[in-house]
Each structure stands twice: as structure tokens, then as C-alpha cells.
Amino acid sequence: MRLGFDVGGTKTDAVVVTPSGEVVARMRRATGWGADAVVGTILALADDLMREASLTPADVRSIGVGMPGQVAAGSTVVTHAVNLGVDALDLGPAVGRALGAPVTAENDVKAAAVGAYALHGAGRAGARAMAYLNLGTGIAAGFVVDGALWRGVHGTAGEVGHISVDPRGPQCRCGQRGCIEAFSGGGSIAERWGRPGDLPVADVFDAADAGDPDAVVLRDGLVYGVASAVRILVLTGDVASVVVGGGVSALGDRLLGRVTERLETDAADSPFLASLHLADRLELLPPGSPAAALGAALVSAANGTRAAGAAVPEADIPEPDISEEKAAIHG
Numbered sequence: 514m515r516l517g518f519d520v521g522g523t524k525t526d527a528v529v530v531t532p533s534g535e536v537v538a539r540m541r542r543a544t545g546w547g548a549d550a551v552v553g554t555i556l557a558l559a560d561d562l563m564r565e566a567s568l569t570p571a572d573v574r575s576i577g578v579g580m581p582g583q584v585a586a587g588s589t590v591v592t593h594a595v596n597l598g599v600d601a602l603d604l605g606p607a608v609g610r611a612l613g614a615p616v617t618a619e620n621d622v623k624a625a626a627v628g629a630y631a632l633h634g635a636g637r638a639g640a641r642a643m644a645y646l647n648l649g650t651g652i653a654a655g656f657v658v659d660g661a662l663w664r665g666v667h668g669t670a671g672e673v674g675h676i677s678v679d680p681r682g683p684q685c686r687c688g689q690r691g692c693i694e695a696f697s698g699g700g701s702i703a704e705r706w707g708r709p710g711d712l713p714v715a716d717v718f719d720a721a722d723a724g725d726p727d728a729v730v731l732r733d734g735l736v737y738g739v740a741s742a743v744r745i746l747v748l749t750g751d752v753a754s755v756v757v758g759g760g761v762s763a764l765g766d767r768l769l770g771r772v773t774e775r776l777e778t779d780a781a782d783s784p785f786l787a788s789l790h791l792a793d794r795l796e797l798l799p800p801g802s803p804a805a806a807l808g809a810a811l812v813s814a815a816n817g818t819r820a821a822g823a824a825v826p827e828a829d830i831p832e833p834d835i836s837e838e839k840a841a842i843h844g
């Protein structure tokens with residue numbers, strides 16, 4: 514069995530995954546603030562999950578943890594997880610020693626990409642390549658090829674949020690103008706909307722429906738940014754599908770309907786774009802999908818495994834082996 518965790522800014526999602534990739538138990542808990550509290554949340558959920566699924570520590574072959582921060586390939590150190598109050602946290606010793614199984618850390622969007630591929634991408638006939646587009650406070654994507662992440666040389670493959678799609682567009686925090694994230698990121702929308710409310714993006718869509726001209730500009734910009742991201746992901750990766758998830762995607766068909774309309778309008782002017790069938794490749798991750806926690810477990814399965822029946826190690830956490838992933842990408 515594998516354990517997978519998706520540590521989010523407000524709650525942590527945890528799953529038990531069978532060797533065939535099936536989720537057999539799932540639990541959620543509020544995430545604590547700061548490195549110690551994050552580790553405490555993971556360990557408490559691991560206890561609960563093992564009890565729920567009647568597992569002992571010896572049944573757990575590997576553990577994957579997705580977090581909203583930077584993770585160097587093959588490292589268990591998560592850095593710059595600002596939404597969690599974590600500057601740097603080495604999950605290998607902190608979680609692996611307590612639970613006695615090898616730990617793999619992964620950026621949460623990349624983990625969700627792997628999970629979304631397992632849940633949606635692989636089901637398409639001949640679908641060897643999929644992109645996952647995460648619409649949250651920021652915008653990022655992940656490419657999955659034959660079930661493995663395509664990271665690029667420095668792990669920045671899929672960082673489409675900072676591609677500028679309008680040199681006169683809104684200022685982005687990265688220093689450019691008109692980035693996809695400046696148009697479509699929940700953080701940028703909230704900042705530019707500037708009115709109180711818990712769900713600024715939903716408020717913008719409501720106000721736009723009611724005819725507020727400022728809201729219409731923001732909503733249409735958001736739709737333009739997402740449609741641009743879909744076009745870029747298909748044109749660079751020729752992916753079979755672009756699966757959309759993340760907090761902003763909770764708008765569901767209110768968002769996807771407009772993005773589809775935008776893609777079809779653009780295609781009406783361009784036989785080339787029309788030939789790509791962009792709108793047909795768009796899919797929405799259902800709300801509450803376990804994609805990120807499942808993906809974290811699957812990434813851990815590809816990286817490091819304690820042999821069945823082997824003693825639970827005290828402190829010997831193996832280096833993740835990424836050769837399998839490389840073989841999948843290049844094969």
C-alpha cells in the first residue's frame with residue numbers, strides 16, 4: 514500500500530492507494546501552520562488512515578507528499594511553501610523516520626497532474642500525453658507523458674502562468690505585463706477586483722452577470738488567460754487532453770463554458786486552430802477529486818519502495834531513484 518498526502522493551505526487530503534492504483538481510504542484534516550504543525554498533520558492523518566484501512570506500518574511501502582512549494586527532482590526538501598508558513602522542510606527524516614517508509618516530496622500541481630492522468634488522461638484511447646492546468650491563486654501546469662511527469666531540465670516545464678499573452682495587459686508580480694497568471698490567477702483577480710468577499714472570483718462572475726462593467730473586463734480577461742493557456746499547452750505538448758483543476762475551477766461550467774466559447778470563436782477565424790479541436794480536449798477535474806493525494810502516492814511508488822516483508826527501517830531513508838521516470842519519458 515502507498516500513502517499519499519496533498520498538503521493544502523487550509524486542509525490536508527490523505528489517501529491509501531493499492532498496488533493497482535485504487536484509492537481505498539481517504540481522510541481530510543485542517544492543516545497546521547508552520548513546519549512542525551505540517552508534519553504533525555501528516556503523521557496524525559497517517560495514524561487515522563492506517564486504522565481506517567486496518568494497516569500496520571509494515572504494510573506501507575512508500576509515502577508521497579504533495580505541497581505547494583518548490584521541490585528539486587529527487588529531493589525530499591520542500592522550500593518556499595509560503596501558504597503553509599514553511600521556508601524549508603525535509604520530509605524524508607521528519608515523516609519517513611516516524612512512519613518507517615521512504616518518502617517522496619512533490620510540488621502539489623505536479624502531483625495533481627500525475628493523479629489527474631491516472632483518473633482521466635490514461636482513459637482516453639491512445640492518450641500518451643496529458644496536461645493538467647491548475648487554476649488557483651497562481652497558474653501552473655504539469656505535463657504527464659506515459660504516466661510520468663515531464664519536468665524539463667530545471668523542473669520548470671509547464672510553468673505557463675508567466676507566459677505573457679498581451680504586452681499591454683495587467684502588471685504581473687513577476688515583472689512582466691499580461692502574464693496568464695496576471696489575467697487568470699485568483700490572487701491577481703482578487704487584487705484587481707479590490708472589494709471585500711471570501712470568494713472574489715465567484716463575486717466577479719456574479720457581478721459580471723449583473724452587468725458590472727469592471728467585473729466584465731476581469732471575467733473576460735480571466736477567460737482569455739485560461740483559453741490562452743489551453744492553446745499553449747496543446748501547441749507545445751500536443752496533449753490529448755488539458756484537465757483543469759484548482760480552486761478557481763470550482764466555478765465549473767460557468768468558467769469552462771466561456772473558455773470553450775472563446776476557443777471556438779478563435780477557431781472560427783483560423784482553419785489551423787480549428788484543426789486542433791482545442792475545445793474538445795478540455796476537461797474539468799470534478800470538485801473534491803483526490804487527484805493530488807493520489808498523484809503523490811503514485812509518484813512515491815515510482816521513486817522508492819521498501820521491499821515487502823522487509824524490516825521497517827529506523828532512519829535509513831533511501832535516495833529516490835528517478836531512473837524509471839526518465840526511462841518512461843525517453844522511451
Ligand SMILES: [Zn+2]
Nearest residue numbers: 675685687692
Ligand atoms: Zn508573470
